[in-house]
Amino acid sequence: MDSEEKKNLPRRKFFINGIKAVVGFFGLSLSIPLAGFFISPVLKKNAPGWIEIADVPALTAGEPVGITYKYARKDGWEMSEIRKTAFVLKQADGNIAAFSNRCTHLGCGVTWDPAARRFKCPCHGGVFDAQGKVLEGPPPKPLAQLAVKVEANKIFINEA
Numbered sequence: 001m002d003s004e005e006k007k008n009l010p011r012r013k014f015f016i017n018g019i020k021a022v023v024g025f026f027g028l029s030l031s032i033p034l035a036g037f038f039i040s041p042v043l044k045k046n047a048p049g050w051i052e053i054a055d056v057p058a059l060t061a062g063e064p065v066g067i068t069y070k071y072a073r074k075d076g077w078e079m080s081e082i083r084k085t086a087f088v089l090k091q092a093d094g095n096i097a098a099f100s101n102r103c104t105h106l107g108c109g110v111t112w113d114p115a116a117r118r119f120k121c122p123c124h125g126g127v128f129d130a131q132g133k134v135l136e137g138p139p140p141k142p143l144a145q146l147a148v149k150v151e152a153n154k155i156f157i158n159e160a
């Protein structure tokens with residue numbers, strides 16, 4: 001190594017380090033948005049919110065009506081269609097209540113027996129009254145009450 005090369009060595013090192021710093025800076029500034037792009041679908045909450053399921057005038061006071069509704073849910077990168085059934089009850093005072101049709105014992109679908117005025121679970125004999133309270137059998141708690149609202153005579157259920 002002659003003296004001219006020795007003199008140029010710090011300058012060469014300086015340029016190489018400068019290039020590394022520029023490449024590192026651009027690499028980092030690109031990798032953060034890319035990582036966000038790939039991770040964000042997993043972190044996003046894709047709840048559909050309020051879903052219109054029925055008209056209020058179609059209900060008879062005191063008589064629960066089973067309504068099946070569906071909505072799309074995005075889970076990470078996967079879209080799926082969810083189907084659920086809720087029982088909607090127009091109460092004597094005109095208020096609307098909605099219950100899940102899932103039995104609180106092991107999740108079987110309950111049905112409304114209009115003659116007995118009871119919800120009945122076909123799996124282990126669970127029985128609930130029209131307000132979803134447990135009357136008989138192994139269910140440990142009442143039918144789950146769903147968030148419901150009425151706007152312009154339409155009933156909405158919140159799928160949060």
Ligand code: FES
Binds near residue numbers: 104
């Ligand atoms: S699942 Fe309904 S009583 Fe067991």
